[in-house]
Amino acid sequence: ETGVTQSPTHLIKTRGQQVTLRCSSQSGHNTVSWYQQALGQGPQFIFQYYREEENGRGNFPPRFSGLQFPNYSSELNVNALELDDSALYLCASSLLAGGPDTQYFGPGTRLTVL
Amino acid sequence: GDSVTQMEGPVTLSEEAFLTINCTYTATGYPSLFWYVQYPGEGLQLLLKATKADDKGSNKGFEATYRKETTSFHLEKGSVQVSDSAVYFCALEGNTGKLIFGQGTTLQVKP
Numbered sequence: 001e002t003g004v005t006q007s008p009t010h011l012i013k014t015r016g017q018q019v020t021l022r023c024s025s026q027s028g029h030n031t032v033s034w035y036q037q038a039l040g041q042g043p044q045f046i047f048q049y050y051r052e053e054e055n056g057r058g059n060f061p062p063r064f065s066g067l068q069f070p071n072y073s074s075e076l077n078v079n080a081l082e083l084d085d086s087a088l089y090l091c092a093s094s095l096l097a098g099g100p101d102t103q104y105f106g107p108g109t110r111l112t113v114l
Numbered sequence: 115g116d117s118v119t120q121m122e123g124p125v126t127l128s129e130e131a132f133l134t135i136n137c138t139y140t141a142t143g144y145p146s147l148f149w150y151v152q153y154p155g156e157g158l159q160l161l162l163k164a165t166k167a168d169d170k171g172s173n174k175g176f177e178a179t180y181r182k183e184t185t186s187f188h189l190e191k192g193s194v195q196v197s198d199s200a201v202y203f204c205a206l207e208g209n210t211g212k213l214i215f216g217q218g219t220t221l222q223v224k225p
Contacts (some may be wrong), residue, residue, distance in 0.1 A: 006157075031211070033211070033212065033213070035213070040218075041217060041218070042118075042203055042205075042215030042216055042217050042218050043158070043203075043213070043215050044215075045212040045213065045214070048211055048212060055211065056210055056211060056212055058212065088157075090157055090158065092158075092213075094211075096211065102146075102148075102160060102163060103160075103207075103213060104160060105150070105157045105158040105159070105160075106157050107156055107157040108156075108157040
């Protein structure tokens with residue numbers, strides 16, 4: 001059984017650019033959640049995808065968008081990057097079946113915006 | 115809204131000392147409670163969880179009990195090791211399916 005994987009590990013972009021981060025969920029899981037963790041802070045919920053549909057969103061602007069694919073892998077897209085978008089982006093997968101379940105995290109993608 | 119508050123760190127202990135990291139929460143309904151650990155440069159690892167009042171989660175010598183009357187989920191370990199040095203996050207999950215985290219507590223264990 002493979003765990004949650006994310007790519008790339010590190011990424012450097014400049015202000016105004018666009019970025020796509022990728023996540024492969026743990027085998028058997030149908031739900032992916034994305035979190036942003038600024039340096040020295042706890043993770044903040046961005047959104048969740050369940051069976052290819054957005055299933056809840058945190059307090060992030062529309063330039064943060066996502067996709068989930070039929071194999072339950074997911075992408076996080078951020079447009080018009082700002083300096084404050086520099087953070088560790090964490091993906092978590094879980095099995096949603098009638099209620100929330102334990103979320104298992106990937107190693108994260110470290111995004112630096114210059 | 116729902117929230118989690120953890121004791122501020124860093125917490126510095128000598129090896130084999132007793133550890134307590136306090137966590138309290140505010141939530142509507144009956145959330146599940148979690149402790150996650152983050153080692154330097156890594157993602158979050160689930161340490162333990164409890165899904166209802168009076169449940170005790172335990173793993174690798176760490177324990178936490180879900181106390182509804184005091185809205186707390188304090189993390190304890192009887193004898194810490196240098197390898198336990200990390201950042202510890204308390205979190206809750208309500209019926210929305212999103213995790214709400216505390217700000218994290220850094221633990222440093224010295225030999």
